[in-house]
Amino acid sequence: MNAIEPIAASRHGRRHAPSFRAWTGVAGLACAGLLLAGCGGKAPAAAGASDAELSIGIFVDNAFGDGDFFDQAAKAQASLEEGGAAVNTYEGQLQAQNFAPLLQDAADANDLVFVLGFEAIDALIDTAAENPDTTFVFLDGVVDSAEVVSAEFRTAEGCFMAGALAATVNGEAGADTAGFIGGVNAPVIQNCEAGYVQGVEHVAPDMKVAAQYVGSFVDPAKGREIGLALKNKGAYAQYAYAGLSGAGIFDAAKSGQEIAPIGIVTDKSSLAPGKVPGSVEMKVDAVIEQLTEDFTAGTLKQGSQQSYGFAEDGWGMVYDEKILGADNVAALSELEAKIASGEVKVNVQ
Incomplete structure (x- = not known):
């Protein structure tokens, strides 16, 4: 959301997108309301084949199944997999001790990782700085980091x-x-x-x-x-x-x-x-799909800030x-x- 202040600065890193066959996608506040969802610290759910040309992670600081912001992101999984990507999902369950290990798992397993939820921002900034070969995207806000792509909704x-x-x-x-x-x-x-x-x-x-x-x-x-x-x-x-x-x-x-x-x-x-x-x-799913297209085209640069409104199919x-x-x-x-x-x-x- 475009009124959120940048959060913290970090070090610099870059990566190159792997090859990925062409696929068609659409160009695309409630997360605080998720605090009442379960907080059991479950292991992350995972899906996707390990031999896919592109691996994509979707991390949420709480859990899927909210019927709201996080589930809007989950809707992107089917189309990404239809395009040939492997999609892995990670749930932080609002347990701070889960964030860094899960984000590191996501960095190890994926080329591109989408992160949702403000509770995990500090862990995100640190993990992105330590893993320059993985591109991290924070959805719905601006993160002051040279390694993290920020995608805000107008x-x-x-x-x-x-x-x-x-x-x-x-x-x-x-x-x-x-x-x-x-x-x-x-x-x-x-x-x-x-x-x-x-x-x-x-x-x-x-x-x-x-x-x-x-x-x-x-x-x-x-x-x-x-x-x-x-x-x-x-x-x-x-x-x-x-x-x-x-x-x-x-x-x-x-x-x-x-x-x-x-x-x-x-x-x-x-x-x-x-x-x-x-x-x-x-339209979180549409934004994820568009950013994935940008990544595979080699035009998604770490540290960049992307903005989405009606023109970009963000709303x-x-x-x-x-x-x-x-x-x-x-x-x-x-x-x-x-x-x-x-x-x-x-x-x-």
């Missing part, structure tokens, strides 16, 4: 479309306030809020935005409480950029409260069937046409295309 763009969606939903419902729930009052959340406000204003200049912060990424009960408080202020459409805390507004909507919750990272319609007008998808939208109507979906899709083309500019706070 958060404000995705949140702009969430705001545009919220304003559209409110317009149909006759509501005058769009709700925003942040996890913690940090720069990346502020950046999202700024994008959200811009999106609301673009569609409905006179519509109000009511924002409140949970103070945690792992408190869905507090998220629900805030969602209900915002509803009482007139906020029908609500967007929570708050990790697991955001689940509270979906729970409230599912239980019958007059809230239209907007999803983030993945399609969240299953959390409140018939109540979710749309979701902002973080995508999912709409419920039954809730929104075909005309509104068409208008929102047109706005999304204008962001991708640069016709509509989204300002970063």
Whole structure:
């Protein structure tokens, strides 16, 4: 996410990509909400043939199966393997003592390793510096290291479309306030809020935005409480950029409260069937596939910073046409295309 400050500097290293047969892929905040997942320190899962021309590792600081950010990365495995790569996965289980050994295992076994989760950044920087023949990519942030590729998502763009969606939903419902729930009052959340406000204003200049912060990424009960408080202020459409805390507004909507919750990272319609007008998808799998193509082409340089928005297929939208109507979906899709083309500019706070 583009508002995250670089974390630490390290030494310099380079590598050359191995040969790899051509394959076709697509160009492509919730990780804090994963803290409630299991922390048993299991051994890493692994897949892929050892004789493949390219070996790719996907490391997460917690575990797959979150139904969110980490599982978006896991979706890339099938297409990578179809392209002839061996894919190995590693789960840190949020145990700090697991990170360095698992990352070293990943360095030993793979040419290219994708790392997800801020808890493992220190171990990542050290391991990347000690293994210059393996290229490490940190997903969803900027790491200040000459060895690590940083791949960030332009958060404000995705949140702009969430705001545009919220304003559209409110317009149909006759509501005058769009709700925003942040996890913690940090720069990346502020950046999202700024994008959200811009999106609301673009569609409905006179519509109000009511924002409140949970103070945690792992408190869905507090998220629900805030969602209900915002509803009482007139906020029908609500967007929570708050990790697991955001689940509270979906729970409230599912239980019958007059809230239209907007999803983030993945399609969240299953959390409140018939109540979710749309979701902002973080296309982590597409970004992994594109970066792998860049690596095999020899154009992915260690220490570089890559940025992904709608133009690069880093964000995508999912709409419920039954809730929104075909005309509104068409208008929102047109706005999304204008962001991708640069016709509509989204300002970063």
